[in-house]
Amino acid sequence: MRVLHVYAGNLYGGVEAMLATIARHRGAVPEMETRFALAYEGRLAGELRDAGAPVAILGGARISRSWTVWSARRAMGKAIMSEKPDISIFHSAWTHGIFAPAARRADVPAVFWLHDAVSGGAAERLARRTPPRLAICTSEFVRATLPKLFPHAEGEVVHPAVAALPDVAVDRVAVRAELGTEAESVVIVQASRMEPWKGHRVHLEALGLLRDDPRWTCWLAGGAQRPHELRHRDEMQALAARLGIAERVRWLGERRDVPRLLAAADVLCQPNLGPEPFGITFVEAMYAGLPVIGAALGGAREIVTDATGVLVPPDDPSATAEALRMLIGDAEMRARLGAAGPARARELCDPEMQMRKLHGILTAGAA
Structure with a gap:
C-alpha cells in the first residue's frame, strides 16, 4: 500500500512534528510505503528529506483567490500521477478542502485526518464539499467534534506518533550554564508556539505568585511565526517585567533541540x-521523565494521569502556582511522577505501534 500524506508545511508545530516522526519510522510497517506532498517549502520539507522521504511541493493557495485553488489542485493531480498512491491522507481541513477534490477526480481514496476541534471556519466549509472515504482523529476530544464537519463519518482515533528521546547523555549543568541558569535551580519549561491559548499568561502570572521563592527558573521555548505571535511574545515579556520576574525567565525562541532542553529541565508547565487537540509536548516531556502540569482541557485529559502530573483548572494562576509550588519543593514527588512518564508516553504514542494501527485502519477502510 502506497500512502501519500498531504499537508501545508508552512509553519511548524505538532502536526509537523508528527509527520517528521512518521517519515523517520516509515520502515516500521514494510507493507505501507509512505510519501509526502506539501503546499510549501519550509522546515518540515527539510526534515522529511533529511529522513530520506520523498517530498513533492504542490504550491500554496488562498481560499479567497479561486485561481490559486485551481492551480494547487492541478499540482496535486500531477503529484498523484507521479506518486501513484493507493490512498491519500489530507491533514487538516485546509489541506483537505484544497487538495482532496484532485484525489477524488483521480479515483484515489481520500482520507481526512482531523487534528483540531471543528470550529466552523472557511477551510472547514470548503472541506465539507468533499466527503472522505475515511476519517482519522488525533484524540477522542477531537473525534467528538467530527460530526459537525462530516456527520456520517464515525472516525478512528490514531494518536500522533511521538518517538522516545535519543538515548544520549545530556550535560544538564552545561545546558543550564548555556542558558544562564544555575545548576541547582528547579527549571520549569514550556515548549510551544507563541499562541495566546497556549497559556503563557497564566504560566507567568503563576510564577509571579512565586517570585519570592528563589529556587526556580523558567525556560520558554518556541518562536513567534506569525505577526500575532510576535505581538503576544512582546506582551508576555512586558508582563514578566511587570510581575518582577523578567530576570528569571529565559526566552529561548525557536529551538531544534527541545529534547536536550527537556533533559536538562525539571518540570513541564503548559x-x-x-484545549489542546492532543498535546505532543506533554508526551515529549513524559518521555524525558518530567512531571507535567497542564490545564484540565481537551487532549491533556487523555494524556496526563495522576501518576505522571497534575491537571489544574483552566485560566487559574493560583491553582497553577500551587501545583508549581508543590513540585518545586518536593524533589521526591518530581522523581516519582517523572519515572512513570516514559511508559505512559510509549503506551499512547509509540511510533511503530501507531504506524501499525494506521495501516490496519487504512487497509480496512479502503476495502
Missing part, C-alpha cells in the same frame, strides 16, 4: 487557556 496551562492552556484553550
